[in-house]
Amino acid sequence: MSMGPDTPLLDTVRTPADLRALPDDRLPQLADELRAELIDAVSQTGGHLGAGLGVVELTIAIHHVFNTPHDRLIWDVGHQCYPHKILTGRRDRIRTLRKENGLSGFTKRAESEYDPFGAAHSSTSISAGLGMVEAARLQGIERNVISVIGDGSMSAGMAYEAMNNAGHMDARQIVILNDNDMSIAPPTGAMSAYLARLVSGRTYISLREAAKQLSKRMPKFIQDKARKTEEYTRAFFSGGTLFEELGFFYVGPIDGHNLDHLLPVLRNARDAGVGPILIHAITQKGKGYAPAEAAADKYHGVAKFDVITGAQAKAKPNAPSYTKVFGQSLIQEAETDDKVVAITAAMPSGTGVDIFGDAFPGRTYDVGIAEQHAVTFAAGLAADGMKPFCAIYSTFLQRAYDQVVHDVAIQKLPVRFPIDRAGFVGSDGQTHAGSFDIAYLGCLPGMVIMAAGDEAELKHMVRTATAYDEGPLAFRYPRGEGVGVDMPERGEVLEIGRGRIVREGGKVAILSLGGRLKEALLAAEQLGSFGLPATVADARFAKPLDAELIGQLARNHELLITVEEGSVGGFGSFVAQHLFDQGLLDNGLKYRSLFLPDRFVDQASPDRMYAQSGLDADGIVKAVFGALGRQEAEQTGAIIA
Ligand SMILES: Cc1ncc(C[n+]2csc(CCOP(=O)(O)OP(=O)(O)O)c2C)c(N)n1
Ligand SMILES: CC(=O)[C@@H](O)[C@H](O)COP(=O)(O)O
Ligand SMILES: [Mg+2]
Structure with a gap:
């Protein structure tokens, strides 16, 4: 030192x-x-x-x-x-x-x-x-x-x-x-x-x-x-x-x-x-x-570095970043669809729109720090036949909320919102956490919302967003690198409002939306080791909900638990509402939802922030035993605090 x-x-x-x-x-x-x-x-x-x-x-x-x-x-x-x-x-x-x-x-x-x-x-x-x-x-x-x-x-x-x-x-x-x-x-x-x-x-x-x-x-x-x-x-x-x-x-x-x-x-x-x-x-x-x-970015944001040489200590990634997967996938779609255009509000490298811009300079717009304008500009493009991808971090999209409601959603315009930095972002702390978009977009009629469980899913979502032209659509993904899954040559068009079962189990069903999927699977493994086989499903869509999947999980399990990287009022609330409305809680199903804490969380590493919020594998396991009761924990030999 x-x-x-x-x-x-x-x-x-x-x-x-x-x-x-x-x-x-x-x-x-x-x-x-x-x-x-x-x-x-x-x-x-x-x-x-x-x-x-x-x-x-x-x-x-x-x-x-x-x-x-x-x-x-x-x-x-x-x-x-x-x-x-x-x-x-x-x-x-x-x-x-x-x-x-x-x-x-x-x-x-x-x-x-x-x-x-x-x-x-x-x-x-x-x-x-x-x-x-x-x-x-x-x-x-x-x-x-x-x-x-x-x-x-x-x-x-x-x-x-x-x-x-x-x-x-x-x-x-x-x-x-x-x-x-x-x-x-x-x-x-x-x-x-x-x-x-x-x-x-x-x-x-x-x-x-x-x-x-x-x-x-x-x-x-x-x-x-x-x-x-x-x-x-x-x-x-x-x-x-x-x-x-x-x-x-x-x-x-x-x-x-x-x-x-x-x-x-x-x-x-x-x-x-x-x-x-x-x-x-x-x-x-x-x-x-x-x-x-x-430096081209004049050292705007840097990792730790050597003062003498300026060399930054960037850890070697194990998987491509979500941002890069988004940028590359969009290029792939744009190669066969000349209506695809990309918009950034002064965050070209942060959103991956920079690499899209290298490939398609004439179809790329950096509008400056002007999120409100970016959204309405995208609405105009969509109104006259283009397929705009308006790439704005979750936290910065907050600023353009009325534009999303009034200029996009009410007019059912097919603006695509790739929402990077979903969930905790780490060092930037409270102000940059992507906490609220599921809640603030999910209440808008006609909005389609997807969340990527891994980087391959993101690729599918970019393709799906390109194909879907009936109205506004958002897809969210976290900051940083993916989980290291095999990547498809090209994304598939997902069926709107359909989730998937990732792992079959018994008593417990974990329904994950977005980047907590890996933790949900780890939790299921832990639960399995306690003799509690857990089903894990990837919801893929926060809106529309997959009613069939939720019904199946609700009917065939004693406990249903949702996990998301978003605030109260988001996916868990939508599922709860659905369970009430459909009478799926009438037969004794236990339901719990795990979401970001209802407070502004100070900076730490994202892993620490999720752990403190009970949104890592341990937190999920703890919530499962909390719902099933002490007796269950004692029978299975699980130790819960
Ligand atoms: C509403 C909003 N959009 C985007 C950003 C991301 N952002 C942070 S600093 C920055 C550049 C600011 O440029 P300038 O005000 O000239 O400050 P400089 O870094 O050049 O000192 C951007 C785009 C932000 N903080 N807030
Ligand atoms: C100050 C600001 O708003 C940006 O510089 C932000 O810190 C960028 O964050 P990312 O590193 O996640 O792009
Ligand atoms: Mg400046």
Whole structure:
């Protein structure tokens, strides 16, 4: 284990108050040490490195100029907040980032008073900031509110909804646009091109000229102050940007790594006392760490790595990832069906749409962080005869719920939703768990929902989704690698609403939906060793339910137990409802459902998270004996706690 870098100045900074006591000219050294500490920490934990490296100077400058935590600092997404955590009293735990019982990888209110707003999903910071500005005004509190949002996150509608509102309210809000010309992948879209033009196409004007324009809005004492800092703020201009049309006072572009630029500009913004201000800071993702600067993804999210070489310690997979199986299977379908198109909302590599895009660039759309638009765009494609696969992680699809209901489901449009990251995802924790999609999609009339029990099943589901054109259809699968089953040459078209028996047994029936199938089979083995042969069925469909299969399991077993990687209100609830309605509980059948706990589960490895939630083989066995009773356990020799 590394001893950590030499950081004599950083060692004196426990909180932002210590930082504020430092003279400006010590801050570049602090930035160097903070960067070294960040690299060393993330080399041991893995996590989001590139974004944090890009905001080291910005983080220092903000805490130096503003009186945090009284002044509110809101990081959009929050994946860039590790330097902020180091400077705000959490350095001693920084090497626990994203681990079980460790620091969250994002901002989190419960973790620190310096995190006034939790995040992890993007583009919320301006809205939340505006709310805080108003809360302060209404309560007569004097405070600054600063939202830092990336250029990628600026593609989402919410950012504009908030600016529209802030401009109208003439709110005293400061927005820092952290423009590193990167999302996870290089950013797409006209807005991104606009920002690039703002940076490259305009000549910076002198502060003297700027002051003339500023005088329209800024009090005189600020003009005088600003004039004094002319040598530092040549990159200060104003006039004619989209942001100004929205009612913001635009400042920039400025060099987001140059503290001599950042500090006076932030001080001016703090003291301006005018309506909303947008500071356009240009930064570099991965700044100051050569392997990150050179990487195509600028080290957005990394495994543990060797600091000297940058080589990441990625474990050799035993099976292809679900993401890859999805991407490859879709390519296969698209080869024979020219209506197949793929959509991602800024997650090309995470969803496997990147490899589809390599094969079919003209049939692939990265719409930026814009899940709502992605869904309605897919609806439009489907309305006019295409077969859109709108690939969005379970957690991010939450944002587009009304679009799924209103634009897709009500119109019965055949949009296909490949839903990656179903269930627990591990280190990203609560905010990224794919918990709710079965529940929130399952209540929609006409929706077909499948869940893959293994990677071969996923291949069948991609084929099935391509063939099914009668209405909306979703299929979900977990993060990470498959279970290592033999893969078919090509997927089969599954019969809609039909599950399958995977293992025949007696007294107990386990009906699994999705990625817990392997654990269900392991549980059945354990139960078998206690003389309790268990049937295991793979439901394949959460909607429509396989009434015949459920009826058969209910009639021929003493206990029926469902297992899923989804929240309460999902598959287990649908099965329970069906059992009631069909009178299948009238003859003494015992029914239990295992689902994700009804609380937001903190990060750990997915295996640990499932074990803690009673959703591993042991948990299933325990639930079986819990339902059958102590007597049964004693007779079979099983030990249950
Ligand atoms: C609603 C939503 N969609 C997708 C993501 C996944 N995501 C996390 S960071 C990121 C890129 C953000 O780019 P930017 O705001 O420019 O920040 P940078 O990483 O460049 O600092 C994306 C797409 C997310 N967090 N939230
Ligand atoms: C911050 C964010 O939302 C993404 O970077 C996310 O961490 C990606 O997760 P995956 O690694 O599962 O793609
Ligand atoms: Mg960016």
